[in-house]
Amino acid sequence: MRKLCLGEIEEDLILPFPEISAPEREMLDTVKTSLDQLFESHAADFAEWDRAGEFPESYLDELREFGLFSFVIPEEYGGMGFGSAAYSRALQQVAMYDASTAVTVGAHSSIGMRGLLLFGTEEQRAKYYPKLATGESIAAFCLTEPSSGSDAASIKTRAERQGDHWVLNGEKIWITNGGIADFFTVFAKTGGPEERRNLSAFIVTRDMPGVSVGPHEDKMGIRASSTTTVNFENVRVPAENLLGEEGKGFKIAMHILNSGRTGLGGGCVGGMKRLIALATKQANERVQFGKKISEFGLVKKKVGEMVIDCYAAESVVSMVAGFTDSGHKDYAIEAAISKVFSSEALWRTADEALQIAAGNGYMSEYPYERAMRDSRINRIFEGTNDILRLFIALSAMDDVGQNLKEIAQSVRGVFNDPIKGFGVLSDYALRRATLATGIRREHFQFTKLPEVLKAEQEVFESATRELAEATDRILRKHGKGIIGKQFASARLAEVMIHLFVFASVLSRVTSSIQKHGVNGAQREIQICRAFGFRVRRHMQIFLHEMEENADEDVKGLADHAFELERYQWDTI
Amino acid sequence: MKILVAVKRVADPDNANRIKVSSGGDAIDASGLEWKINPFDEYALEAALRLTENGASPKKREGEVVVVTMAPKEAETTLRSALATGADRAIRVEAGDDDLDGRVVAHALRKLVEEEKPDVVLMGKQTVDGDSNQVGQMLAELLDWPMATFAATLRQEQDGSLLVGREVDGGVLSLRVRPPCLVTVDLRIVSPEGVYSSLTDPSFKYNEGVRFAPLPAIMQAKRKPLTVRPLSELTDVALTTKYTKFELPAKRSAGVKVKDVAELVQKLTEEARVL
Ligand SMILES: Cc1cc2nc3c(=O)[nH]c(=O)nc-3n(C[C@H](O)[C@H](O)[C@H](O)COP(=O)(O)OP(=O)(O)OC[C@H]3O[C@@H](n4cnc5c(N)ncnc54)[C@H](O)[C@@H]3O)c2cc1C
Numbered sequence: 001m002r003k004l005c006l007g008e009i010e011e012d013l014i015l016p017f018p019e020i021s022a023p024e025r026e027m028l029d030t031v032k033t034s035l036d037q038l039f040e041s042h043a044a045d046f047a048e049w050d051r052a053g054e055f056p057e058s059y060l061d062e063l064r065e066f067g068l069f070s071f072v073i074p075e076e077y078g079g080m081g082f083g084s085a086a087y088s089r090a091l092q093q094v095a096m097y098d099a100s101t102a103v104t105v106g107a108h109s110s111i112g113m114r115g116l117l118l119f120g121t122e123e124q125r126a127k128y129y130p131k132l133a134t135g136e137s138i139a140a141f142c143l144t145e146p147s148s149g150s151d152a153a154s155i156k157t158r159a160e161r162q163g164d165h166w167v168l169n170g171e172k173i174w175i176t177n178g179g180i181a182d183f184f185t186v187f188a189k190t191g192g193p194e195e196r197r198n199l200s201a202f203i204v205t206r207d208m209p210g211v212s213v214g215p216h217e218d219k220m221g222i223r224a225s226s227t228t229t230v231n232f233e234n235v236r237v238p239a240e241n242l243l244g245e246e247g248k249g250f251k252i253a254m255h256i257l258n259s260g261r262t263g264l265g266g267g268c269v270g271g272m273k274r275l276i277a278l279a280t281k282q283a284n285e286r287v288q289f290g291k292k293i294s295e296f297g298l299v300k301k302k303v304g305e306m307v308i309d310c311y312a313a314e315s316v317v318s319m320v321a322g323f324t325d326s327g328h329k330d331y332a333i334e335a336a337i338s339k340v341f342s343s344e345a346l347w348r349t350a351d352e353a354l355q356i357a358a359g360n361g362y363m364s365e366y367p368y369e370r371a372m373r374d375s376r377i378n379r380i381f382e383g384t385n386d387i388l389r390l391f392i393a394l395s396a397m398d399d400v401g402q403n404l405k406e407i408a409q410s411v412r413g414v415f416n417d418p419i420k421g422f423g424v425l426s427d428y429a430l431r432r433a434t435l436a437t438g439i440r441r442e443h444f445q446f447t448k449l450p451e452v453l454k455a456e457q458e459v460f461e462s463a464t465r466e467l468a469e470a471t472d473r474i475l476r477k478h479g480k481g482i483i484g485k486q487f488a489s490a491r492l493a494e495v496m497i498h499l500f501v502f503a504s505v506l507s508r509v510t511s512s513i514q515k516h517g518v519n520g521a522q523r524e525i526q527i528c529r530a531f532g533f534r535v536r537r538h539m540q541i542f543l544h545e546m547e548e549n550a551d552e553d554v555k556g557l558a559d560h561a562f563e564l565e566r567y568q569w570d571t572i
Numbered sequence: 573m574k575i576l577v578a579v580k581r582v583a584d585p586d587n588a589n590r591i592k593v594s595s596g597g598d599a600i601d602a603s604g605l606e607w608k609i610n611p612f613d614e615y616a617l618e619a620a621l622r623l624t625e626n627g628a629s630p631k632k633r634e635g636e637v638v639v640v641t642m643a644p645k646e647a648e649t650t651l652r653s654a655l656a657t658g659a660d661r662a663i664r665v666e667a668g669d670d671d672l673d674g675r676v677v678a679h680a681l682r683k684l685v686e687e688e689k690p691d692v693v694l695m696g697k698q699t700v701d702g703d704s705n706q707v708g709q710m711l712a713e714l715l716d717w718p719m720a721t722f723a724a725t726l727r728q729e730q731d732g733s734l735l736v737g738r739e740v741d742g743g744v745l746s747l748r749v750r751p752p753c754l755v756t757v758d759l760r761i762v763s764p765e766g767v768y769s770s771l772t773d774p775s776f777k778y779n780e781g782v783r784f785a786p787l788p789a790i791m792q793a794k795r796k797p798l799t800v801r802p803l804s805e806l807t808d809v810a811l812t813t814k815y816t817k818f819e820l821p822a823k824r825s826a827g828v829k830v831k832d833v834a835e836l837v838q839k840l841t842e843e844a845r846v847l
Pocket of ligand 1: 144149150173
């Protein structure tokens with residue numbers, strides 16, 4: 001993505017579209033059948049548990065017995081050993097039935113125990129994997145605190161070294177699985193209070209004296225999943241429970257979140273597939289004005305867009321999963337893009353599915369209102385989409401020429417650290433010149449896309465050029481000040497999001513054409529075309545608003561409202 | 573007890589509308605079809621698993637279940653699923669759909685039965701693609717074994733014989749067959765009281781339907797033995813069924829609404845000519 005902002009197309013990265021290996025596909029097939037049977041046997045219960053606001057213990061036992069907590073744990077420790085792609089696909093299947101179950105399993109596998117997977121020592125793994133695989137121990141990820149949400153580096157939980165122990169004190173809130181977990185990945189400050197980023201990660205277990213959890217939070221959606229506070233009062237954590245390096249906790253937290261994103265993305269895709277099935281059936285059955293409402297253009301528009309959104313989300317999530325599985329290191333921006341896009345695509349789909357069902361959609365007897373409540377969380381947790389947009393835009397603009405290590409590792413880094421080496425702007429200008437003169441042209445074009453996608457390829461290439469020029473202009477105009485220009489950053493992010501999703505779609509449709517021929521891939525080509533139009537639309541808005549906008553007015557109005565803390569006008 | 577279960581993968585009946593016939597009508601175009609195990613074969617497998625366990629503690633296996641299919645390599649997914657739900661071993665006979673008809677399958681199975689020496693062969697009453705309903709009967713004849721078809725219930729008695737309940741018009745017909753024997757099953761066999769091994773308490777009730785494989789079992793199934801045999805090793809009989817033409821069923825035209833019973837009767841008599 002960074003390269004894209006320079007006008008370069010990393011074709012080798014984008015093509016061919018990553019595929020799940022044949023043995024893994026075969027296994028997923030069996031897993032899918034089993035999951036279907038497991039969840040169909042509870043089809044009637046999910047609405048009930050949503051109302052009750054929790055799962056019965058017997059259901060959790062059933063999930064444990066079934067092995068649902070073993071997805072990402074290596075085979076030799078009793079797990080399924082799924083890579084990102086297979087895991088994401090499996091979680092998709094779970095989410096097709098129940099979002100609360102998907103979030104419970106996801107918080108365990110995507111983030112709760114992922115620190116152990118990525119940074120654990122051999123001893124730590126041998127000790128915890130077997131119980132995590134059977135679900136005897138369920139995992140939770142504890143970062144958020146009452147005064148630290150998006151600003152994770154500001155956490156107050158502290159760990160003090162005392163001999164061969166760390167003593168942990170602090171309070172975490174909104175911890176998924178808090179009430180059912182035995183294994184907590186906890187982030188605490190290990191440096192002085194002034195050292196914002198000096199955090200470390202620890203493995204804390206429920207049986208350690210001083211660990212306690214609060215009551216189940218009553219919440220909007222994913223109601224049956226457990227969300228609680230988790231408190232640490234003089235908890236003595238053995239030194240060997242330090243996860244990864246001391247002082248690297250912030251980096252570890254961000255790495256975990258990046259690595260787990262395809263889980264959330266898979267969940268969103270599953271939710272969308274279910275909603276498309278519900279909405280199409282509903283529209284085929286409902287008759288108004290003597291016709292099935294599925295015959296009306298505006299209903300078709302909704303369903304068509306849902307299909308495009310779902311395919312696009314599925315493509316970008318698979319692409320990112322492919323990056324992860326092939327050992328690609330620097331995919332944080334792409335992972336963030338997949339999270340933002342798939343969570344918003346799901347939200348649009350839930351909203352429009354409910355609109356198609358209309359009055360029925362609003363009734364709790366039907367599944368739509370719950371789907372909407374359940375979908376909403378995805379735009380908030382694991383980094384709000386707003387923060388991720390800033391991250392996407394700023395890290396792409398940040399120090400493009402430099403070594404990865406020097407790139408600010410996080411949103412926080414981007415906000416706090418002055419963007420390093422703005423001298424590279426000259427490097428940047430050099431590349432711009434290259435771009436303009438057409439030297440090394442092959443990096444600025446696709447060479448392997450099929451002929452039928454010519455028009456879409458051109459949309460992509462010209463949008464990439466425009467993006468590069470725009471990034472350049474934005475940087476020239478604002479310099480380091482870009483950090484404060486959130487309106488501009490968010491616009492840039494919007495284009496980057498759509499371009500990378502488009503790249504994923506192009507790649508997938510190309511693979512499909514290779515496999516099934518142009519005729520066999522006809523529908524997918526339509527999706528590609530329609531998505532190309534979306535990209536152009538976003539590009540036009542972006543280019544236009546970069547030059548001309550009402551940003552200052554809008555900001556002024558916000559400041560005015562903040563000052564009054566109310567809306568000023570009335571008609572009486 | 574050792575049980576051999578014969579299974580076939582069929583085009584998913586839930587997507588039957590995707591079936592296409594090639595332009596000349598000489599073959600079925602299988603591209604784009606989704607495959608799954610023939611439902612009645614799945615029930616036969618469930619029945620075999622129930623017969624080789626105490627229903628209350630199904631993890632402890634009491635006997636051996638061998639599944640066999642005749643199909644190309646892709647069908648191994650079906651066999652792995654069967655292994656995951658509890659079968660012990662699998663055999664795939666390498667064959668394409670065009671190499672097989674009921675008679676060839678029955679002859680090949682005979683040879684396998686002679687080699688494997690199971691106490692019982694369990695099969696679905698028919699496949700939902702060809703609907704021929706003949707392989708079980710042919711195989712029993714070739715083996716000269718006692719047979720019970722369309723089993724709705726199965727009770728294993730203390731002496732090892734099987735009491736088979738067959739639903740017939742007006743009641744249930746009970747047959748007692750002594751192994752070695754062959755039983756084909758109907759869908760009711762997977763009801764909560766469908767099958768009792770001699771170990772299962774008569775008051776025990778199964779969940780309705782077939783069991784599903786938990787994830788650890790799916791992992792274990794990867795390591796269970798699956799052998800591949802060429803068809804030619806098992807039989808050299810030739811195909812006797814020749815397909816001359818395939819046609820899709822005529823599209824159903826839309827129905828009509830009738831005002832009242834009188835009009836219905838009139839239409840049934842005059843237009844449909846069924847009364
Ligand atoms: C159901 C649920 C489950 C959760 N599970 C977990 C869990 O398992 N583990 C865990 O650690 N946390 C968990 N969380 C916490 C979640 O990750 C946080 O809610 C999230 O990171 C946002 O933090 P916040 O709610 O404090 O919002 P804040 O950070 O207070 O943000 C409020 C608003 O301000 C915006 N904002 C903040 N900073 C900026 C900025 N610099 N520029 C522009 N806009 C900004 C945000 O986008 C947001 O719109 C969970 C939350 C919920 C609701």
